[in-house]
Amino acid sequence: MLTASIRHIFNYASFGSRNFHLSVVLPAEPLKKKKRVDPQVELERIRKKTRRIEKEIKRLEQRGRYLKPLDEIEGERHFIKTLDSRERKLPAPSETEVEQRALLMKEWTRFKWRQLDTECQLLANQRRELYRAMQHLRMLDPSLFELATQPDESLLGLSLSGPLYTLPQSAEVFDAVDGDYRDVTPTYRYTFEVDKKMTFGKKK
Amino acid sequence: VAALWRSGSAATPGLTRSGRLLSVGLLIQRKAVLTPDLTELETRASDLFTRLDFERSRLSDFELRDRAESEAAKRSLSAAAEGKVQVARDGAVITAKDLMQRWAAEQQAVTLASREAADPSLKRPAVLLSTDADLCLPCCPVVDGDASLRAACDRLLELMGLTASCRLLGNAPVGLHTYKYKKSPVSLFLHRAIFTGADWRSAEASGSWKWVDADSLPGRVPDRRLLKKLRLLAAEF
Numbered sequence: 491m492l493t494a495s496i497r498h499i500f501n502y503a504s505f506g507s508r509n510f511h512l513s514v515v516l517p518a519e520p521l522k523k524k525k526r527v528d529p530q531v532e533l534e535r536i537r538k539k540t541r542r543i544e545k546e547i548k549r550l551e552q553r554g555r556y557l558k559p560l561d562e563i564e565g566e567r568h569f570i571k572t573l574d575s576r577e578r579k580l581p582a583p584s585e586t587e588v589e590q591r592a593l594l595m596k597e598w599t600r601f602k603w604r605q606l607d608t609e610c611q612l613l614a615n616q617r618r619e620l621y622r623a624m625q626h627l628r629m630l631d632p633s634l635f636e637l638a639t640q641p642d643e644s645l646l647g648l649s650l651s652g653p654l655y656t657l658p659q660s661a662e663v664f665d666a667v668d669g670d671y672r673d674v675t676p677t678y679r680y681t682f683e684v685d686k687k688m689t690f691g692k693k694k
Numbered sequence: 695v696a697a698l699w700r701s702g703s704a705a706t707p708g709l710t711r712s713g714r715l716l717s718v719g720l721l722i723q724r725k726a727v728l729t730p731d732l733t734e735l736e737t738r739a740s741d742l743f744t745r746l747d748f749e750r751s752r753l754s755d756f757e758l759r760d761r762a763e764s765e766a767a768k769r770s771l772s773a774a775a776e777g778k779v780q781v782a783r784d785g786a787v788i789t790a791k792d793l794m795q796r797w798a799a800e801q802q803a804v805t806l807a808s809r810e811a812a813d814p815s816l817k818r819p820a821v822l823l824s825t826d827a828d829l830c831l832p833c834c835p836v837v838d839g840d841a842s843l844r845a846a847c848d849r850l851l852e853l854m855g856l857t858a859s860c861r862l863l864g865n866a867p868v869g870l871h872t873y874k875y876k877k878s879p880v881s882l883f884l885h886r887a888i889f890t891g892a893d894w895r896s897a898e899a900s901g902s903w904k905w906v907d908a909d910s911l912p913g914r915v916p917d918r919r920l921l922k923k924l925r926l927l928a929a930e931f
Contacts, residue, residue: 576752591742598739612929616868619926623870623883627843630711630881637842638866648861650890653726653817656807 550678708835714872715880718846719833721868721927722822722860722897724889724905728809730817760790819930820905822889822897823914830915831924832903833882843867847885855900859891869923884927 564570583591628635709716732740753761823830832854840846844865851857867883874880889897897903906914908928915921 572758573752576758578749578751578753580749594738594742597735601735609931612926612931615926616929619869619923620866623867626870626872626881627867627883630714630716634716634836634843637844640865642844642862642864644861645863648890650725650888653729655729656809657728657812657816659807 547678708837709840713879715875715878716836717833717880717882718836718843718850718867719831719871719882719884720822720847720850720887721831721884721924722856722887722889723928724820724822724894724897726819726930727816727894728812756790756793760794763789763791815905815907818907818909819928820907821911821924821928822903823906825902825904830917830920831884843883843885847887851887854903856889856891856897859889859896860887861890862887869927871917871920871923873917873919884923886927 569576624635624638627638822832824832832850834846834850834853836843836846840849842865844862847862848857851860851862863886868886869884871882871884872879873882891897894905898905908925908930911921911924911928915924
């Protein structure tokens with residue numbers, strides 16, 4: 491109805507002789523021409539996608555996830571939310587107790603400073619003794635001196651343990667419990683669906 | 695062990711450089727086996743730091759659970775005392791208090807070996823010295839066949855039979871001791887070694903060597919200059 495009226499107006503208008511005409515009103519863009527999908531190309535595209543995902547799984551299983559930088563770690567939200575409820579309600583120490591603690595800390599600080607000073611002097615004396623021995627060796631035999639300055643490769647695998655609080659007990663007296671083992675190996679499971687039409691296989 | 699050379703006594707032929715006889719000595723150290731006793735000040739400071747850590751800490755999940763269960767138990771007791779009907783909630787079969795009792799019982803079952811019964815010398819580091827009155831440190835001259843001072847030390851360890859249980863630390867000597875033997879000057883280069891064997895008593899099995907701690911050194915080392923050097927090099931940190 492509308493198009494007919496519009497056509498009528500233009501046909502009998504002053505510029506009708508110019509032969510303007512209107513086609514039917516188009517409500518939408520004309521449909522694009524449907525491309526023919528090559529099944530081989532589509533299959534290749536799906537294979538590439540699955541290969542990419544499998545590669546990512548393999549990488550994650552070998553190296554694990556990328557770790558977050560320490561500066562960005564905000565802590566566990568569960569603990570941050572319950573921080574107020576986790577406060578210990580202990581009585582405040584008395585003035586005597588506070589004074590005793592302060593005096594003990596002063597005494598401890600003095601003791602550790604004296605210990606540090608003694609150890610630094612000991613190290614300096616040992617270094618001086620080593621220097622004197624090496625100077626003497628260089629004076630006597632430069633070739634032996636050169637060999638003595640070489641790094642000792644055998645030190646790399648050296649590991650020492652101890653001291654212990656008590657001597658170890660024999661197995662007859664105390665048999666240590668093995669304890670429980672909880673496997674926390676991370677596993678990754680990715681699921682993706684592939685159109686069955688695009689896969690080769692036995693058809694039902 | 696024929697190649698062992700007494701400090702200041704009979705010498706075997708060795709390398710000479712600039713008219714001085716070269717020799718190497720081993721300072722074989724054993725680390726402390728047991729932790730030393732804390733002094734009174736250290737004990738008080740340790741207790742204070744433990745107390746401060748506890749005061750500044752927050753409640754753990756287990757302590758929160760224990761607190762919640764205690765409060766629930768109090769409420770149920772008070773409700774029962776008032777005669778109110780309390781709806782029983784589905785709680786854990788094992789409470790936090792039960793777990794604590796179980797752990798305390800397991801801890802009591804473990805008995806540690808007595809520290810008092812152990813040899814007090816195990817609480818201090820020691821040096822391996824000869825049992826012979828004249829001998830002190832194991833040492834031997836550097837001969838033509840030794841490519842370096844380290845090779846001479848390895849040869850000495852082999853002669854002592856401690857190659858498997860001792861590790862030499864570094865190629866450089868850590869100290870020097872000079873003395874005269876029959877008017878010939880001798881340079882004794884001291885090398886540090888550490889005993890890494892499982893049983894420290896195995897080094898004393900032959901009867902020729904003994905572990906000596908720093909307090910007993912004056913009685914074993916007759917040379918005062920060497921004693922001063924040994925005290926410096928064998929000092930513990």
